[in-house]
Amino acid sequence: MTSLAGLHALMARLGHPVVATAAPAASGFADGAPYRFEIPSVEGPEVLEAVVAEADRLGVPVARTSQGSGVMMLADDEITRMARIGAERRMEVNLFLGPRAAWDTGGQAKLTQAVGAAARGNAMVAACVADALRACSLGIRSLLVGDLGTLDVLRALKADGTLPANLVLKTSVLMPLTNGPTAAVYERLGATTVNVGTDLTVPQLAEIRAATGLPIDLYLEVPDDQGGFVRFYEAVEIVRAAAPVYLKMGLRNAPNIYPSGGHLGAVPKELGRERVRRAALVRRLIEELDPALGKPSESADLGVPEV
Template identity: 60%
Template sequence: MEHTALLALADRFGHPVLDGTLPASAATFSDGARFRIEIPSCEGPDVFAAVLDEAETRGVRIDRVSQGSGVMMLTDAEIRRMAAMGAGAGVEVNLFIGPRGAWDIGGQAKATSAAGGAARGNATLAACVNEALRAVDLGIRSLLVGDVGVLEVLGRMKEDGVLPAELALKTSVLMPLANAPTGAVYERLGATSLNVSTDLPVRDIAEIRAATAAAVDVYVEVPDDQGGAVRFYDVAELIRTAAPVYVKLGVRNAPNIYPSGRHIAGLAADLGRERVRRAELALTLLADLAPGLAARPDADSRPSDLRVPVV
């Protein structure tokens, strides 16, 4: 099939291939912001405290922190403390739904990360639902989901009023999202924030934006076990074409710290501080390359779509 025929085929199904100069996205967050900053791997209240301290020192505004070890790896007291810190600082706290294939007894997820976030069996799915209920009961209003079935069930629970309507459901990087139709499916199932695959060119991410209304989460520095790219020079074009965007800062040349705990508390906190430093680097470059895109609304506005904990 000729190239032009392939392009026409994609367009026929409502997902055209973007070519040439990419169009600017007119969408924003509820407060008019085109981007927000997310610090991932914030593995508990002590790491969160380190991230907030580093952000204040460097003058970096953090909008969301996300945690990867899961709700089940935090005590009630730790979750309450994170919720209180997030509420006080106006920062969304996003917790991973704990059970996942990579930690289960099965072998497939250990052989390929493609199955790492899967909930193996209905009992594990039920455990994920229990994690969600527990986190919400402790004040959390943002959850990180690694399984399509879990996403669908949590989305239905929101529709039925079992979970709060304002609850954010963010897809994990463990759920492959490499094209626009997949992003549209995740959104229909209930996703409010879409973590795209880490190796996509800007064009592919812009195509996902064109197919969805959900926020797009993009690693601009990628952990080694997810590809290891450092793409600070893409930040301006990502924001221009794919807004609203959560700009995520991982750290290359760093160990996987999941599940985290006291045995690596110092490392986890230092990594949190370094992610804030990486955010400063990316923001400085953005201001140099595209000062018009670097402007952000007043931090005190507490936008309605930033799911700050309820305490």
Template identity: 50%
Template sequence: MSGVQQARRAGEPHLADLGLSGPEHRDGDASPRTFPDGGTWRIEIPSVEGPEAVVTVLAESQRLDVPVHRISQGSGIWMLTDAEIAEMVEACAAHDVELCLFTGPRATWDIGAGTRTAAGGTGPRALGHAGLAGCVEDAVRACELGVRCLLVADEGVLWTLHRMRCNSALPADTTFKLSALIGPVNPAAVAVYERLGADSVNVPSDLTVQHLTEIRRASWVPLDLYVETPDDLGGYVRMYEAAEIIRRGAPAYLKCGLAKAPGIYPAGLHLRDTVLTTARERVRRGRLLMDLLARHGAGDGLSPIGARLPGELRRFPADEAPE
């Protein structure tokens, strides 16, 4: 039986009184899976760029009583000093929050011209051996500084880091999050990323709830989904669908992005005010999300603070090297 509770539909019972009731939930649509702690959803605050932004998010989450499970960064590990990474790790550890940093470089910031074409070329993937090597260097460095969650935007990088995790070149408790920049859009693709080593997969935010049901039937991996999406990923605001997203897609990380906000990658002192104000507002969006779910009777199922592992997942054999 699913661990996802039945939620009240928005506008009910008033619409029912007018003969305009929504369609009934079908038992077969509900996800049968949960996180290993029994929770069905967690909260992630993305685009938290640097130690000052981390401190801002943590302080705001306490002020607004928003339980944050994961803080993620988008500019990249190579855009942070060792001291900055250590400060971010220490701050998150003090609040029992997972810190996820982006590996790089990625082709959208490289010299390859294909990413500047209308077709987008290779997208954000790692370009050539140098790109792959840079991502590996980032991963090793971050883990040595205490980071235990890495954000990845390339299939080859994911598979390489997973094999490194299997042979103890990276800590066994390191988790890999697949970026929204290459998010898969069908059940077979999500299942492949799970088997390549992903511990959570950021699917695009324009997938329907039926798509989430289809994905969940094919894959065990936790799904990440923006309930409010940055403009460069579509600008969608789907808070009213959050209860159904949880019901269909659990276990899931709900990401509080921010539409109509300036781009901040790669961040730095020149964007300090924007980085901090948008970080604060993302936490406020988390409060709005929690309030909405509570009103609809769907607030239960939140993982306890400090929960970070994905549970049992299926993998390709990682001990075979190419000839």
């Protein structure tokens, strides 16, 4: 395998040059590293244990895990176990908030994913706040938000001290973010890391990077219900354009496991292990194509649980 510049030079010599898409971003995380790995769909302590074991086996530095079933689908002892693992490893453990339209009695969310994570009515916003308060009381310092109004309410609760000032508020991929102005709005409403559309081009990612200094979260392998893309060979250009960026390792050709639970057996754990293996594949590509990008960031400025 040659470097990315070498591959581009080869294509130019063959008369088929690769057109430059975006200038490299100069920013990175607090420790200077341009990217981190996030493993999504880590639905409980058993899955988290499987993920960290596989990360150790493959030497993959997992900076953040995220969960999609929601705080309300976890018992107190499960949240506490996850928080303890995150604290011991200096790893961010991110939990989704509350009920959502897709699981509610309304009909619109059954027809389109565009409103699937919305909070229908003020009572549902209140339920998301209840989830946030409970998760934080058990040591969690990173929450996944799927509703714009809820995000603003959580911002206000951080500002008045009801929620911890260091709480990470991560926007969900179910909240469409496809341009710079929207990224700026999310930042004003309290987001501290933003999940962007799965199908954005590298120049479009660069536009979002120009609009906000917040970390960008992007699926490098995308679940089927979000597009099913596998963008491994774009990883270097994506990191250059979007740094600081979380590379999220979803899985194509995998079942949707939300809401998760014991009825799914070993499936969530096996999916978690495979996501880590995908991260190892991407790390190899990045290090071979552009060694100058360095190693992925691990622990600086993360929403590590406090236990």
